Amino acid sequence: MGHADAMGTAPAEGAGAPAVPRGGGLDAITAAAREIFAERGYHGTSIRDIAKRAGLSLSALYYWHPSKQHLLAALVEEITHDYFQRCDRALHEAGEDPADRLRALVRVTVEYRVGRRIESNIATLEWRNLEPENRDRLAGLRRSATQLWADLIADGVRRGEFHCPHPDDARRAIVAACNAIAQWYEPGGDISLPELAERYTQIALRIVDHRE
The missing domain is CATH 1.10.357.10 (Tetracycline Repressor, domain 2)
Known part of the structure; x- marks a missing residue:
């Protein structure tokens, strides 16, 4: 089962797991994390902040990274x-x-x-x-x-x-x-x-x- 940090809950595996994101999802997540970590620091950033900045759902983000850590x-x-x-x-x-x-x-x-x-x-x-x-x-x-x-x-x-x-x-x-x-x-x-x-x-x- 995927892991989550304190700022969000990872989706369960199995029938409810998200479909594989298409396109530049991973690049968008990386860019968003880089920007927000630089602006707010690690502890000032939530996993939801990163997903929102990347223009992705939480489930799509969790497909690539199971936690903020x-x-x-x-x-x-x-x-x-x-x-x-x-x-x-x-x-x-x-x-x-x-x-x-x-x-x-x-x-x-x-x-x-x-x-x-x-x-x-x-x-x-x-x-x-x-x-x-x-x-x-x-x-x-x-x-x-x-x-x-x-x-x-x-x-x-x-x-x-x-x-x-x-x-x-x-x-x-x-x-x-x-x-x-x-x-x-x-x-x-x-x-x-x-x-x-x-x-x-x-x-x-x-x-x-x-x-x-």
Whole structure:
């Protein structure tokens, strides 16, 4: 039987179960959840709010997501997977030079935090509202992304291109700076996205003490 959060009741299975929604139902639900979570936060959002914003019935929403918690976890998982895949592509194209790889990883992170600003903030701010089972499962994805940065900086130190005495602190500083962009950057402002990415690549290279 489907599950429901405190804001609604899932339909029973069997003869009374809803028909499979057609068209862009799942996309509409995802978009609606993203918008309302950003506006009101997880606890300020009901499952009915999401269904109404998506233009769907509760039964149609429950076909895709049995609870509000399930929907939040799916959204965070998609966001994290998308970022990880973009990082993989950027590093593959960058080659083997540690400085080039750091530039690529910083650039793709800056672009991601700007291009998916709302989703990035949801993943950060609503992480605490994931239930332990979902948080534990998704923490593995986060650790994989963290390991990309750690391995890259360690390789640069090993090759003598990065001279930072504390690689873990360098990694944390770079990642924190890039992630914070989602909270303050306004597209169309004084800094263009290419300029912003270039600034942050230079900042990152200084943090790891890269010497030309």
